[in-house]
Amino acid sequence: MKNILVPIEMHSTVDSVLQTALVLARKFDSYIEGTPLGPDLPDLVAFDMPVSWTINDQNSWKELADEAHRKFDATMSGAGIASKAANGSGPSQAWSGDHSLGDSQVASYARVFDVTVLGRPGSERGDPRMATSEAALFESGRPIMLAPPRTPSTFGDTVVISWNQSTETARATAFAMPLLKKAKKVIVLTIENFVVDGPTGEQCAQMLARHGIAVDAVSRPGGKSSGEDILDQTEKLGGDLLVKGAYTQSRLRQMIFGGATAHILAKAKLPVFMAN
Structure with missing residues (x-):
């Protein structure tokens, strides 16, 4: 499992998602790629929708993507994961995307990764969304790793x-x-x-x-x-x-x-x- 995709949305278990990805990456000296995640938007926007709403929505999504990027960078830096592995060995990481991808877009992108790490869905406000897990399961053709609410120190023994x-x-x-x-x-x-x-x-x-x-x-x-x-x-x-x-x-x-x-x-x- 050399290629790990980690879609980042600022939900209640984002820390557990990142730590789960790190445990997995250290087992296999994997490459971790973070990308910003958001809900799917309608493919078509009504022509009479106020322009201000669309602009504000896009600005909000950009802010959320920037926040996700900062979270990913801080976690990877704190864990000592370099953007390029020294001597070609050990885990490495990178960030892709300036704007949040919808669930279906992330699921499509996941087809070129060995596994996608996601938060376990919940019913409370701020929990990871079920739509993300289902899109990844049904549209990627690849497996997912669901991180539990509490951050695991290790797993797989x-x-x-x-x-x-x-x-x-x-x-x-x-x-x-x-x-x-x-x-x-x-x-x-x-x-x-x-x-x-x-x-x-x-x-x-x-x-x-x-x-x-x-x-x-x-x-x-x-x-x-x-x-x-x-x-x-x-x-x-x-x-x-x-x-x-x-x-x-x-x-x-x-x-x-x-x-x-x-x-x-x-x-x-x-x-x-x-x-x-």
């Missing part, structure tokens, strides 16, 4: 894969392979009654073992909520990073009835590596 036998989980596992190879321990967790047709957790563990990964497969009975069960079991297993396929069910179904992805997006207290 004990990785739990939430294995529900789905295509989405297989894809997330494949994307996570660099992290799995660096982990001290990997646990393939299956929650019974919350799986689709596909290879078992034991078969997934066998595949990973052939890569030289120290891995165990465990199965636990399901309760009322697969998302709650996944987070509870991950904590009991000592996991400090969760790997999960996103939205095995449709987004609409999860919005109406709930689902594991929706619960984890709202409640996870550890970094979560996701792909769709």
